[in-house]
Amino acid sequence: MAWQLRASVLRVPRFTLRFPGSGRIEDMRLFTQTLYRYWYHKGFWGATVASAVDFLNTFVLFIVAVIFTMRFDWAVALSCVESECAAHPLVRGLHAPYIFRSTFWGHLWGFIFLSSTVGSCAYELARFVETYYLQYEVEEVAREAGVDTGFLTPLHRWRYHLQRGLDGRAGHEFIGLCGGDAIALSTAGWGEFLETICAAVGRSGSVKFGAPGEPLDPLRAVQGLMQLENYLIALHEADALRGTALQYVSPSVIRTLIDSMFDAFRTVESRHKCVWAVRSTMVTYAVLYGAGFLFFCVYVTLKVLVKNAAQVKVNYWALSQRMWTTEAQWRFRLYNEVEHLHACRLRAGSEVAERMVDRLRVSNSVSRFVRRVCSTCVLVTAILSFLNPALLIGSSIGGLTLVWWLTLALMLYACAPEVDPREREYAYITDLERLVDSIHYDAAEWFHSADAFYEHITTTFFKNRLLVVVTGLLESLALPVLLVYALGDGSVEALVEFVLQHSTTVDGVGSIAAGSDWSSSSLSRTPPGEHDSGGVNHASASTHSKDADTSATLLGKPAAATGSAHKRAEKVQLSVASFAAVYSQWTLRHIDGPTGRESPASCQDAALNNFLRQLSLRVREAAITHAASVASADELMISRDSLALSKSVRSERRFRVPREDAEQRIDGADGETSGLPAFAAGSTTAHEREQLFVSQVSSSRHAFHFSRTTQLPLNRREAADYGTEKGGAL
Incomplete structure (x- = not known):
């Protein structure tokens, strides 16, 4: 997606990869991003359908918002008893949007709810239209490179088979032509596909990233694809933002701040311009999010609830499962490593880490007490339901019905699962080797003892799913406050200084993180202040x-x-x-x-x-x-x-x-x-x-x-x- 925020200006999405003046593709980052999405979804049709599904997801939320703000009868729904609810229709004609009650605050929250879903639908629709045009241009580039992309859409496939059947009925014999050096998009790996495209770039006159006739190097292509991501990897590797307000800001916002430091040629500008660009971007973000805070708050909360509600309701144990934190994901990622390879390693590592944590977890007294209380609540609810099924919905204790008490008890019980007897003789080194082999990262504390490994990984990288989701939600809601506070705590200077000191220039790509340039x-x-005893001798006279x-x-x-x-x-x-x-x-x-x-x-x-x-x-x-x-x-x-x-x-x-x-x-x-x-x-x-x-x-x-x-x-x-x-x- 080509949304960019530079110098306090929100640009409209781009619907073409080609520049108006030259008519050639010259933006390597946008081209490689579109190319990767094209390969990942196996062609134009898959990428377009994936974007359409994103739009449909928000459209469903918009339909729900329309029903519950403009057609739902909240007065009847909140006041009717069990016998009367079936007799009164809850969905009627259109009325002014409101939630719960037809008061000023009810109409305000209803308008915010409805407007948030409308804005999200408009955003996803723009993304869908942009994806359609960009993916079609990449389809042309792939066909020009000799890649067997298959049929453009299922309609083209049906038309082909229909024409083949009609020709066979007329007596024409079909001769399938196959062979050659063309690769099939559906079966080709990412490396093979990218190298094929790079080899064809030098022969194409419509794609230009370097000197005429020069083939595009896969390393440069991936550097352009992960230009901003490599800076994030370097930031987490050096802990450059630790102790600042930007430490709690989402990676997408950090990428936008780093992107504001680049000029039109994707090169980092001077220190003064970088500081000004970052500050203006932060002020713009703070003003936009602050002005529409209620809209943003409602949309983000609904997105988190819709994404996790069904999974938690179906599987209560999902709350007690652990997952990698955002810091761990960027700390474990390697330079120039594309997303699907990184996600595969994290998935394999999480399975090993979950098994190790389960075997090393200690059952404390608080967990046993919570489980006993929750079990008692479930037992009481079950007995009352068997005596009189109407009590489960009709009766209430402390203002909550028995259904609510049962749901809360099951959720709390899932957060404190029963622990198997701890294996004192558990040889964790073998599993630790598998974990390190998957995530490509290790810490000194992991090799001291099993207890040290458990304490370190559960407090830094591998945390409870509920805690990670709630923490991410709170950090997103506190974004305007964090950005305003970051303007005066030295976060801007630390970010700009790190990017300037750890940047190098590559022809055709622009400025990239030093660790990604090999x-x-x-x-x-060696960066300033990082002189080790056995480091590289910079004063060497011989190349x-x-x-x-x-x-x-x-x-x-x-x-x-x-x-x-x-x-x-x-x-x-x-x-x-x-x-x-x-x-x-x-x-x-x-x-x-x-x-x-x-x-x-x-x-x-x-x-x-x-x-x-x-x-x-x-x-x-x-x-x-x-x-x-x-x-x-x-x-x-x-x-x-x-x-x-x-x-x-x-x-x-x-x-x-x-x-x-x-x-x-x-x-x-x-x-x-x-x-x-x-x-x-x-x-x-x-x-x-x-x-x-x-x-x-x-x-x-x-x-x-x-x-x-x-x-x-x-x-x-x-x-x-x-x-x-x-x-x-x-």
Whole structure:
């Protein structure tokens, strides 16, 4: 969506990707965002329908608002008894909007309720129209790139099959033409699809992001896609806003504030202009939200209630489940990691974390007391309902009917579930390895003990669902106050200073976060005040020496085990490994490709190329080891089948052939050492490749735990073996 708020001006949505003057697509961020949405929803039809459903969701809320503000008879509904409610129709003709009672405040809240839903419908309708036009232009770009996008709509598919049937009836034979290098949009991964589009950009005259004829690099495309998101990742990594009012502001507002610092070429402006732009944007937001606070409050509250009411009513236990906080989501995200890969890791990590927390949770006396009181209320309500069913609805205690007491008791009981007996001998290290392998993050407290891990993760990253939802709602409602307070507590200066110090410029993209730029100049630069003992030597006289030091920094060897520079190096190397697993062709080009010839990019980014070469060697070794272990296990199972010898021989031959083929593909035909394993380049999913690549980086990254865990008791030192040769690569 192209809503932008810069210099206190609210821009209208854009209904085309092309600029009026040149007629070409030049806004990389808008183009890549539309392209990603196009791939995620598998084409024009899927993306358009998804936007239409968003509009229909708000339209349903608008219909409900019209019924309960302009047609519902609140006087009868609030005063009738059970026998009279069935005789009086509650929905009648139209009247002036009001809620509960036809008074001044009733009409005011009714008008606010109705206006909020009308505004949301208009907003979603504009988004739908914009999505329709933008996705259609991306459809043209994808077809021009040679992507098999399928039928534009189901109507086109039906018309095609109808025409095919009519032609067959007339005696015409259908010949299906297939083959070629075209990829199918419905089955292509994001990395393969993006690399196909990038290769076609250089051949297209209607899309321009760099020099004419230059192919678009996937790294630059993803940097444009996540230009603002990478700044948010860097902000959470450095805790730059901790202690300020902007710490409690939603990420969408922070993205808008950062976006206000860019000029028309997506480059960060000067310090004075940035401060002025951020302050003017904050004032505009505060005025708009303050003037329409009642509308905003009603809309946000309704959105939260509608989204969670049905789930809570169906499954009361959902209130006691835990989920990742907003801080955890941005802290765990890697640079240049697209949304669906990040969401997949968080989902896998939440399952492991939920299981660990359940096994480590301690049943306290307060929880037992709450459960006993709630159980008593449920028992009393059940007995009274069996004696006289009318009591469940007609009778009341303390002004509330028994139905309300039953609902409240069940909700409180769900918030304090019964805990299984605690396992004192629970070896949590194995599950901790799985958790770290999923979220790509660890803290020093997690390796001390199980209790330290439980206390740290439940108080910072993994909290109760009800608490997270209520906290987010309160922070959204307090947005005008937070923005006004942030104008004077130094939040603006801290945000602007961080963005200016951690920005670098990339051709065709503009200003990006330094951690997302993996060139040698960016990787060797240490922010002011972050000089570690083993950092990169900036005064090196030799370019080769500088690149070697940077490559070593990527591998995590010279940096100290503590310090912000080391944490940034860890984040960068994990991000590079994750990116290399998803975009295999980009990786092959940076490690000189299968031909062994030196690529032009390697002269400029030697440190990155060296890191990718070493990473590819580790992946190859891990693949060989995994293939050998799997084949050995298969052969062992086959040898035990003594009842069907002939079947065993056939199965053994069937299992041995893939093993030999895999080893040949991994080793290479002429003993070459560059290039990725064949399976890592396309025969597995991006999620599996990402886990494999990052685990090889973790084997050296977690070596820093040795210095800390050697001082711990022997039974705790096994935590430092995670991801190393001693502990085994995941």
